[in-house]
Amino acid sequence: MHRVVDGMNVIGSRPDGWWRDREGAVARLVGQVERWAEGGEERVTVMLEREPRRELGARRVEVAWASEGGADAADREILGRLPGWLAEDEVVVVTSDRDLREKARAAGAEVEPSRAFRAELDRL
Numbered sequence: 666m667h668r669v670v671d672g673m674n675v676i677g678s679r680p681d682g683w684w685r686d687r688e689g690a691v692a693r694l695v696g697q698v699e700r701w702a703e704g705g706e707e708r709v710t711v712m713l714e715r716e717p718r719r720e721l722g723a724r725r726v727e728v729a730w731a732s733e734g735g736a737d738a739a740d741r742e743i744l745g746r747l748p749g750w751l752a753e754d755e756v757v758v759v760t761s762d763r764d765l766r767e768k769a770r771a772a773g774a775e776v777e778p779s780r781a782f783r784a785e786l787d788r789l
Contacts, residue, residue, distance in 0.1 A: 666706070666707045666708070666754060666755050666756075666757065667707065667708040667709075667710070667750050667753070667754045667755065667756045667757070668707050668708070668709045668710070668756075668757045668759060668777075669709075669710045669712060669743055669747075669750065669756060669757070669758045669759065669774075670694075670698060670709065670710065670711045670712065670759045670782070671712060671739060671740065671743065671758065671759060671760035671762060671765060671779065672691060672694060672695075672711045672712055672713045672714075672739065673713065673714055673739060674739075674759075674760045674761055674762055674765075674779050675694060675759060675760075675779045675782060675783050675786075676690045676691070676694050677779075678761060678779040678780045678783045679780075679783060688717065688718055688719065691713060691717055691721070692717075692719070692721055694711065694786075695711055695721045695723050695726060695728055696721075697786040697787075697789065698711055698723075698726050698786065699723050699724070699725050699726050700789050701785065701786055701789060702725045702726055703725060708727075708754065709725070709726045709727065710726070710727040710728075710729055711723075711726055711727070711728050711729070712729050712730065712731070712739045712742055712743050713728065713729070713730040713731070713739060714730065714731055714734070714738045714739045715730050715731065715734065715738070716730045717730070729742070729746075730742070737762075737764075737765075740760075740762060740764065740765040743758060743760075743765065743769070744765065744768055744769070744772070747769060747772050747774060748772065750774075751772065751773050751774060755775070756769075756773075756774040756775070757774065757775045757776070757777050758774050758775070758776050758777070759776075759777045759778075759779060759782045760776065760778075760779055761778050761779040761780065
């Protein structure tokens with residue numbers, strides 16, 4: 666199983682002031698996903714809109730980012746990589762973005778809502 670996390674969508678699923686420190690919010694999310702993934706067998710990718718400014722220290726989780734900028738950059742990157750990922754394994758995309766959700770399902774991926782995944786991370 667390969668879980669692909671729409672990073673900013675999960676971060677934005679809870680209005681906790683993340684917008685005041687986007688880099689910090691990204692680091693916190695990656696750290697939480699790293700702890701969540703420990704001991705599991707799933708491959709996990711956190712997809713970001715752009716390359717982080719600092720090293721995030723993730724070992725278990727792949728941190729990836731969109732190759733091109735602009736609106737919905739991470740969504741486009743996920744959809745572009747999805748056929749390759751699906752050729753290798755089952756894929757679950759974590760997002761609440763309606764367009765990404767519909768296109769990911771149409772491609773053959775499962776979808777998990779961001780809030781549900783965020784709640785699971787927060788329970789750790």
